[in-house]
Amino acid sequence: MKFYAAQIDAIAEALLNIFMNGAYADREIARILKADKRRGSKDRAFIAEHTYGVVRYYRLYSHLAGDEPRSKEDWWRLIGIHLLLNGYDELPPWREFAGLDAAEINAQLATARNNRALRESIPDWLDEVGEEQLGADWTATIGALNEQAPVVLRVNRLKSDPATVTTSLAAEGIVVESISGDALLVTERKNLFATKAFKNGLFEVQDFSSQQAAPALEVEPGHTVIDACAGAGGKSLHLAALMQNKGRLLSLDIHGWKLDELKRRARRNGVANLETRPITSSKIIKRLTEKADRVLLDVPCSGLGVLRRNPDAKWKLSPDVIDRVVAEQQQILSGYGRMVKPGGKMVYATCSILPRENERQVEEFLASEAGKDWTLEHRQSFLPQRDGYDGFFVSRLSKTS
Known part of the structure; x- marks a missing residue:
């Protein structure tokens, strides 16, 4: 070589x-x-x-x-x-x-x-936090997070289906395998973004674990749905497909430039029911009180579940950064949950592996005044060594009618 x-x-x-x-x-x-x-x-x-x-x-x-x-x-x-x-x-x-x-x-x-x-x-402090949070699972988890991440696609149901995407990519020399639902595993690394299938909006690159967040929200065509921490919008695009382009999808984020990227991606994906709105003040959230059937909170987090993709994160993180992130998550859960109508549902998700950011956050919310009208319906943690994909957490809560 x-x-x-x-x-x-x-x-x-x-x-x-x-x-x-x-x-x-x-x-x-x-x-x-x-x-x-x-x-x-x-x-x-x-x-x-x-x-x-x-x-x-x-x-x-x-x-x-x-x-x-x-x-x-x-x-x-x-x-x-x-x-x-x-x-x-x-x-x-x-x-x-x-x-x-x-x-x-x-x-x-x-x-x-x-x-x-x-x-x-890894830094010594991270090793200590991992062992304290995950116990016997930590050694296998951090080992798996040092492996190369698999490349997974999500088929865009607004434009295509798994069989069509598989055939289209094969014609350009890219082999994929079906995992589950609309997820396809790429078996050999190539430039996916140069393919006709990608340029035509037939798929997005999205890890299998991350693909579980949008379906967990149980959206239906005609719903009013808010993706409150949308970023560049991978999950917003998934929600639009699940809604079959019917109803209203509102994507919010504090970073306007990320929403600009989402609008570009939405055009390629054929999304017609999406509106973006930057969060410029707390009034944006207040005006949406009890307006949504469903709210997705893919909150800012430590990102420890995606170290395989962003290995430099472990050198940029610190205990203080995680403390600040946990506090922000608590504020988002208690504040943004107000946008859900009585009888509606909310998904809280992170790309972290730490219970402190995941299960414990949900438990603390439910025990608080802000969470008194909420019930936990579903929660699931994904670990790379056990599930094969990114570390991720997804939970669904329902609001009393």
Whole structure:
């Protein structure tokens, strides 16, 4: 397996910006890949794969290197360690790789594996929180969160069906397998966004666990439905399909630019019943008191359930950040639930694995004054090692008539 200095330099530049300048990994990788139009698909795949690989095991590789990287040359050494541990038996005789010995690195690795936080390359505080929150499940959970995430599609029922999408993608050399319902598993990574099926709005990329939130809301055509933390709208699009484009779908978010992206996606998906509204003040929510048959709260969270997709999150999180997120979740649950009509329903969902953000939040809400008219109908936690997909939590509550 051959690689080139230009590829390693691009990875080193991306890593330096991610860890030393606070860039988000996905955006930084996209920037690096766009910077040189001459790169072919193999170059691009190599850069993306190995940038994420080093981000994922940053703490472990820094330990094996003897210190945290400070210069671009230091990042080259971490990349070299990563390559030696991932199928590259020899490195080119480049100055930056001088002194890297595979046998010595593997000997150090054998010792490091006895320490879970080092082995899984996470901060000590996160290891402590995970063990406290998940107990015996934590070791398997964090191990699974370091694996590469599967790519799952959701068929857009407003325009197509699983069989048609499967056939259309096969014609472009992309093989998918049916999982359940409208979910299709991609068996080989390729550029899905260049396909005719995607450009025509026949599917969206959405993890299987995440696909469980919209159906849990039990929407019907003709309902008034509010997606109150819509973001870029993956779940709004799913709700529109479940509503068969009938009724009213109102997507809210505090970030207007995300709603602009949702409108663009909605046009591609053939969604006709969606309205977007930025939350510019508390009056937006107050005016919608008891207006909705259904409300989806896919709330801001730690994102610990999607570390496979966003491995840099574990270096950006802190106990204080989680405390702030938990407080925000409580405010959203108690405040936004007022938009549901008597007899209506609400789904509370997160992409977290922590009970503190999930089951315990729902329990505290139900025990509070704001939750006195609510009943828990359904709740389910998804763990990557058990269910195979992202860590996720979904619960449905009904409001007394």
